[in-house]
Amino acid sequence: MAFTPPVTEQRFVLDHVAGIGELAKTDRFAAASDDVVDAVLEGAGQFAAGEWAPLDRAGDTVGAKLTDKGVVMPDGFREAYRGYVDGGWGTIGSPEAFGGQGLPYALATAVLETLGSANMAFALAPTLTVGAIEALTHHGTPEQQQAYLPHLATGDWTGTMNLTEPQAGSDVGALKTRAEPRGDGSWSIKGTKIYISFGDHDMADNIVHLVLARTPDAPAGTKGLSLFLVPKYRLDADGRPGAFNDINVVSIEHKMGLHGSPTCVLSYGDNDDCRGELIGAEGGGIAAMFTMMNNARLNVGLEGVQVAERATQRAVAYARERIQSARAGSPSREPVAIIEHPDVRRMLMRMKAQTQAARALVYYAAGQVDRANLGDADAKKRLDLLTPLAKAHGTDLGCEVADIGIQVHGGMGYIEETGASQHFRDARVTRIYEGTNGIQAADLVGRKLSMDNGATLNALIADMRGGAEADGLRDLINACETVGRNLLSVDIEDRLAASYPFLTMLSVAVCGWLMEREAKAADALGDSDFAQMKKAAARFYVGQIVPEALGLKAAAMAPADPLYAVGAETFAA
Amino acid sequence: MAFTPPVTEQRFVLDHVAGIGELAKTDRFAAASDDVVDAVLEGAGQFAAGEWAPLDRAGDTVGAKLTDKGVVMPDGFREAYRGYVDGGWGTIGSPEAFGGQGLPYALATAVLETLGSANMAFALAPTLTVGAIEALTHHGTPEQQQAYLPHLATGDWTGTMNLTEPQAGSDVGALKTRAEPRGDGSWSIKGTKIYISFGDHDMADNIVHLVLARTPDAPAGTKGLSLFLVPKYRLDADGRPGAFNDINVVSIEHKMGLHGSPTCVLSYGDNDDCRGELIGAEGGGIAAMFTMMNNARLNVGLEGVQVAERATQRAVAYARERIQSARAGSPSREPVAIIEHPDVRRMLMRMKAQTQAARALVYYAAGQVDRANLGDADAKKRLDLLTPLAKAHGTDLGCEVADIGIQVHGGMGYIEETGASQHFRDARVTRIYEGTNGIQAADLVGRKLSMDNGATLNALIADMRGGAEADGLRDLINACETVGRNLLSVDIEDRLAASYPFLTMLSVAVCGWLMEREAKAADALGDSDFAQMKKAAARFYVGQIVPEALGLKAAAMAPADPLYAVGAETFAA
Structure with a gap:
């Protein structure tokens, strides 16, 4: 089923909930004029609907595969990712100093929503890259920023977050991956990380892993953790991807959904030849991780909006086409579209309302990100309070709406070819990952x-x-x-x-x-x-x-x- | 993970909610003595845990396959089905006149719960057979009953329900399958039926399809429908399965779950050589269908209990084993099993409570079936009122509990090998089928x-x-x-x-x-x-x-x- 980007709704919520007009009055966001905002929403919508949405099903049915050349994406993903980079869709909210457009985070949120509604699994690649950009922007040295940010901002290179280990899920303090100084300012990284979304793939020239690891003699628990930047390929003298950095893909997980997003087990330093750079202070890993993670949490809440929007569109289209039974109490015995039946109508109204509610919540939080970036301390506090709400309730609603979407389809909802069940399977992990x-x-x-x-x-x-x-x-x-x-x-x-x-x-x-x-x-x-x-x-x-x-x-x-x-x-x- | 049949709980709910002791005081159910009830629950539990539960995962991963010899079940299913027939587990509630044990329906419910907790997809075969038995018991002629019931009661042959057609889902009145009299008392059946659970398989010698079809010159809508018995193989002079009856499997559906249950598209009479027998009166199809369907609805509500029980056992076991983080507010920094964390404990308590609630609801309704069969008119009315509650709320709870089960597992819940996601996928259809x-x-x-x-x-x-x-x-x-x-x-x-x-x-x-x-x-x-x-x-x-x-x-x-x-x-x- 075709995906129709909800640009009118997005613009409306940006205006009345995120307050983008107010943001555009500041020097920093002066570029966010009415025309630019409209053009970005329209353009992102056309791109996502035209290039990404058609690959959503192949992402599910073919999926990413681990081969002896690393992870290979299904046909079409490479080109569609190239289109994303070339169209500048990754640069909306990134710093202008590094090739970004410096537009409000709230607008970047709307663009990411559209990409993810078109193809939720695919949109995880940009989502994770944003986390790496945030970490480097706030904690990297000028040299690190210069070396990596321009490539991450465009999406030329992608980023990942490496927290979890088999024995350490929600308990980050139990991590065991080690980083030892090599004497030249770089660090030798060794350990196994699990659940690494887009931990490997064939769409970009380099992958920049942000890795939590423990330094020698560091205290136990979270205080002993530091954050390291560990590229798949080390940069050569010209700053281009060079030597392979001894990061091996052990496996990709067999997940219930999101098959278009390779979830990797990565082994660092099997041959003791994996090098990383410290990001921020030694022992400052948790603080740096939260920098990555807080916006990542909003973006996962946004995944709830993404899937809710797509599932709702699919259910509404089906309910308008599917003719079944006369309307109760109607003198006519003519069967009608099921959208006319009260309980189906109730389900669709609930889907619409919950989707809009989730979007309002996440965009409102996104507007606080922009205000916090402008130095508004109260907005920062409100953002901190809203982040767990946006993540948890946004994803709860995404799952609920996808679930109702199946029900609207009746028996067809349980048949994979219909597409409703993919949303249901894809959505389920959003209530689990990123905390x-x-x-x-x-x-x-x-x-x-x-x-x-x-x-x-x-x-x-x-x-x-x-x-x-x-x-x-x-x-x-x-x-x-x-x-x-x-x-x-x-x-x-x-x-x-x-x-x-x-x-x-x-x-x-x-x-x-x-x-x-x-x-x-x-x-x-x-x-x-x-x-x-x-x-x-x-x-x-x-x-x-x-x-x-x-x-x-x-x-x-x-x-x-x-x-x-x-x-x-x-x-x- | 091993399945532990909840026999203490089942016995308790049979006693205090279904009132099986009261039933045992009647002549009809005098056989349901304390010892017999215990022996049945224990025996069914041992059989299901030992023979059916180990096949649950292969049912999902291998699944039923359509071959040129018809539908083939995964390895082990044939033998495990044979064990079910030989153990007499299908005969608990069936009429004694036809080889059944004539025990209370409530006890049969407990047995079916155990089978389905062990292997929900597999248990659909007996579940559907019960519907065919009900239809024949109430609407068949003595000859039809004699010919078919003894084989259905033991499970030697299985039964199916054929209602849905592509254009007629919830709107049964829109059915188009035709039945024409052949002049010898039998009918020629022609049409396509969809969503036929266990519509074909290789575990039994015959399959008895109950088919809603329209007779010539019948009025439009539901009043023109009649019910037909259409065996896969016609009975020969000795009453044994003989000539193939021109029923062809067009395809099996690619479902989100329940892969161990082949959901067939069946084409009747492609070569104009499919014969059926009228069950009940011409035009009485809907009444007969409701006879099948009402108990089937309770049994689908029971599927909610089945999956809830299994998902809860799996989540409790995981939460007791998985060590992660110290307990909040505890002076000790030692990590504990996650069952000790309040929000995990809340989820597990909810799973336990909802599972018990679903069981109480369905067993209570099952107790009313027995009372209705004893001639209690008030019990019949209460049963009628409770049936939609048991079906809908029972399955809502099954899905909710399976969903929480994933959450308790965290990231592991989204990985197929863990097993939690199978319950979630399997359960989802129960809120759709049987109305x-x-x-x-x-x-x-x-x-x-x-x-x-x-x-x-x-x-x-x-x-x-x-x-x-x-x-x-x-x-x-x-x-x-x-x-x-x-x-x-x-x-x-x-x-x-x-x-x-x-x-x-x-x-x-x-x-x-x-x-x-x-x-x-x-x-x-x-x-x-x-x-x-x-x-x-x-x-x-x-x-x-x-x-x-x-x-x-x-x-x-x-x-x-x-x-x-x-x-x-x-x-x-």
């Missing part, structure tokens, strides 16, 4: 809630309360305040036990607040189809989804106690 | 709610109110009453728009009521591990899951209006 959604919830009630002893949360709640109109939404905001205050007063186990329900409640409150704001803005658009759909989706969201979230209050107020009423061994009884 | 869950919700608010103008619902609510103790549960029961009364007063579109939220609310109310009952019964067991887990799960269910369902009240009270605020074409805008 599981449970880790996001822990981050929310741990570090984020404690920031300023709750002041950042209180500021958000005050803003929401100032804007919210519907009674149900005000009830939910009040409940979030009550729960937040309670969580600050209880011990860490109680907080963690309540973390996920609270994360969902707060996310829905933010989405409801933003959806109401969008509905008001849509009033000014008269009765265009877009405005009507927006208002209907917002009304559904506030009327039906917001009250559901209020149903989580009991869980969010409950202590950890009931979970530990029985011992671990009793769970297997 | 999508949306169709179940429509059945609930249409036919079932209108029965006796709501008296059956009111009786259930009165029973629940009499038993329920927790305030939250009482609130939910009251809300169900309010919503039910409102739905009876509004038009059909409003009812349908609210159908799914109402179905979920009512299902959770029933589950909460039964879980409270189970917790009380567990009090009598002292502090065994089983009793402690039961009480903890029930407490979690009533304390956290019940309030969530109350959050659906706004949606269940909402009219259809907001869904139709925009036209179908606007959804694509």
Whole structure:
């Protein structure tokens, strides 16, 4: 099924939620004029729909393959990636000093959304590259930046993040990969990393791995970790990819979905000949990693939007074409398109509303990235608070919408050729990688809630309360305040036990607040189809989804106690 | 991972929810003594864990294949099916007159649960056979029963249900398959049927297809449909499988899961040589189909229990083994098994509670089948009301639990070799087939709610109110009453728009009521591990899951209006 880039919606949300007009008034983002924003959205949409979307299915059915020449992508991916580099689609948000366009992060978010809706697995390559760019921009030396950033900014080279090891998943402090100084300023890297997205492929001339490793005599735990830049090919005297750097692909994982994205097990230094450069300070690996990871988390939340948009388009198209049964209560016995049946209509309305809500949440956070980059300290704090929400709730919604998409298709939804099930399989990992959604919830009630002893949360709640109109939404905001205050007063186990329900409640409150704001803005658009759909989706969201979230209050107020009423061994009884 | 049949739990729920002791006091079910029930549960568990569970993964990875000799099952399935027939595991609930054991349907339900937890795809073969047995038992002539039932009861032959055609999914009235009288009392069948589970395979000597078809000059719509028995091989003079009956396998579907269950497209009468027998009256196809389908719906709800049980066992085992991070707030920095972390513990507790809730719901309905068969008219009405709940909510829970199971595994959950993703993929179709869950919700608010103008619902609510103790549960029961009364007063579109939220609310109310009952019964067991887990799960269910369902009240009270605020074409805008 053809993919139609949602440019009207994207522009609308950039305007009314991310506040791109306000950003364009600053010197830094003056280039983000109305015309440029429109041109970027239109151009990215045409490119993604024309070049990337047609490869989505081959990515799933053929998939990336490990050969004796390394990982080989399915036919067409090399050329389509070249088109991405040549079109400058990777450079939107990258620093101008290194060949980027220096446009707002929020706009780059919209472009990445479009790429990922067209081909979610493929879009992981740029997504990871952004992480490497962030790490180098904030922690690299001028020499490192000059050597690598121009190539990463265009996408000529791609980047990866190497955190996980077999014994260390969410527990980064347990990492064992070693880095030893070679005496010439470089480091010898040795160890095995798993779950490396696009850890190898044949689309770019070099791959820049960012690797967390432990230096000699470093303290145990996370404080002993440093970040290293480890290229697949070392740079020669001219700064071009030269000698192979002893990084070997052990295997690629057999995943349930995202087959177009090779998830590699990488072995560094099998022949003791893998060299890396330290990025930032020795022992500063965790701080540097969070620089990479925070934006990566927003971009994973964005994957929720990507898949939700595509799944919704597919389901709507199917429901408008599929003729089945007369409408209940209708005098006519003529069968109608299933979109006319109330429960199907309810599912589609939910898909529309949840997709819009996810987009509002992620774009709102993206707008805070830009404000934080402009030096707004409050925006930075709000971004920190919103990041776990955008990641976890954005991906929860992506999975929910893909799931409903299957249901709308009925039996056809379970047949692979239809395409609905690919979205469902592809989406599922987004709730796991870049910190599981449970880790996001822990981050929310741990570090984020404690920031300023709750002041950042209180500021958000005050803003929401100032804007919210519907009674149900005000009830939910009040409940979030009550729960937040309670969580600050209880011990860490109680907080963690309540973390996920609270994360969902707060996310829905933010989405409801933003959806109401969008509905008001849509009033000014008269009765265009877009405005009507927006208002209907917002009304559904506030009327039906917001009250559901209020149903989580009991869980969010409950202590950890009931979970530990029985011992671990009793769970297997 | 080894499968451990949950025999203690099954026995407990048979006792306290299905009331098997009461059934054993009747003449008809006198054979269901304590010893027999225990022996059946134990024996089925040993057989399923030993013979069927080891084939579950090959069913997924190798799958059923279409060859020029028809559908071939993966290695080991033939022998394991033979073991099922020889062990008499198919005969538990079948009529004694035809070689069955005539034990309660509730006990047969427990046996089928165990088989399906061991190997869900495989268990579809017996599940469908039960439907054919039901149809013949209620609508077949004595000759037809004598010819087919003894072979179906043992499982020597398997059965299928043939409803769907490409143009007719949920709209059965649109079926086109034709049956023409041949003048000798038999009928000539011609047409194409899709989504036929185990429509062909190499495990049994014959396959008995039950086929909905249209007779000449029959009225349009569902009233023109009749049910036909169409064997793969016609019976010879001795009643043995003889001549091939011109039923051809066109293809098997490429499904997201359940690869061990061949889903066939069958073409009847390509050479005008396919013969069938009419089952029941001409034009009585829909009534006969519902006989098959109602129990099949309970058994699909049971598939939710099957997959939930297996996914939970897998997740608990993983979470007890996987060591990762120290416990928050603990003075020790020693990493612990992840089951000790609050959010993981919450997920596992939810899996346990939802699995038990699904089992309680389905077993309770199964107990009503037995009472209805004993002539209890109220039990029949309650069964009719509960059937859509058991099917839809049972499968919703199966999918939810399988989904959480992936999350507990973290990154490993997305890797196929782990096994968690197979449950997730296998489970997804259960919300679609045998009437999508949306169709179940429509059945609930249409036919079932209108029965006796709501008296059956009111009786259930009165029973629940009499038993329920927790305030939250009482609130939910009251809300169900309010919503039910409102739905009876509004038009059909409003009812349908609210159908799914109402179905979920009512299902959770029933589950909460039964879980409270189970917790009380567990009090009598002292502090065994089983009793402690039961009480903890029930407490979690009533304390956290019940309030969530109350959050659906706004949606269940909402009219259809907001869904139709925009036209179908606007959804694509």
